[in-house]
Amino acid sequence: MAHRAGRELLSWQQESLLTHLQQVMSEKKVNRPGSVIVSTTFDVPDHVTDTDLHTILHRMTEREPSLRATSINMDGVEYAHTTPVPVTHTECDDEQSARDFIARSKKIEFDTDGTLHWNIQILHYQGEDGNDHRTALAVFDHLITDRVSMALMVQELCTGREANPLKGAGKYRDWVSEQRAKFTDITHVNSESQRFWYEHFGDTSPERSIPLAPFVTRPRDQHSEKGWIISEHVPVSSQRLTLACKCVRATPLVLHLASVTSALAEVSDTTDLTLRLQTAGRGPGSAEVSGFLTNTIPIRLQHAALGSFDGAVAAARHSWRQILPRQDTPLGFLEKLFQEHSGTGRLAGRGQMVLNCFPDTVQGIGESDYADQLTDAPQDFLELFIIPVATGGFMFRLICGAAELDIEDGRMFLRHLKEAFISNVEHAIDA
16 A cells, blocks of 8 residues: 655646546536546567666656545645556557557546556557567646656666756646646736736737638538547648648647648638637646646737738747747636636637647557547537657547538638648648
């Protein structure tokens, strides 16, 4: 039995996700709040032995408090002082049976109390090349991690290089304490920060929805609580994207943001858009903090030629440079800030676009993952996931409320964004 420490502070991100899960529980009339599961798979390098994996995982578990979280609810978090490493080894008949095992194992749920909120499984099998292979599947409750943290774990497991304390490794609790001290009381927050957000949005609202009129051909079902998940493969290589970024002096995030912005601005004939951008929520001193730091920031983009890719790149670069030092500002804090400022208190209007660009390549995405899906989860926003795929190119995945878009309208909308991205990458390279 693991020895437990006392209950500690939730981060803004954990509190927000727990609140959402409780709302879903209430709407569905179920007794358990459920969980949001995130996972990653990776091939274990030949030079890393099973003993090495256990040694590194033990080191990480001792260092990172999030990996020792045993109870997370609205009263706070409990961390164990020590705990066994939740790693298991499984023999699979072949590569296909390993893939099937991974697909099944991604659907688990973690208990909210008394157990660790993650596990890692090492699958051993003989590949189609006749050689022995090991694939690792790490599954987490989103309350304790994000994609950056998972990428940091994979890097440490595959290289043995220990994360840097000067960049925040092992300091998640300190990060939460600093976040709460900085943002809990609006009246005590640096007034320069408040002025920035008021000036950034100016005479408009951070909750503006994007103009969807060009894509909506049928009456909206205002009573639907379901959501569509629609996906498209985008055949643009990572090398091609890197070259385009160099040509326009932009990061991949800025280029993706500019492409989406120009496509939306062109069809809606606007020079002013507000989107929501999911960011890593990290800065120079927290680049290697392991935990749930992912943040969502509203961002306003303005340019006289916003409907052109060049104009959108200029707008995206300018706005992102403004937002970058403040990307740790919690969305919940901004909601409270604008509630006092404008009396609305809502940063996310129905139909607002949320852009989520994954920082790392995702393995295991196959043809079946592109099939249309209908979800029962309430969906007030349009969420566009841009996911680099290990087999090449990107997956563009749109999640939208059925009340916002008919599925055929959603498909047309997503293909418009896909075709614009392909065209914009080539435009950047040829310019």
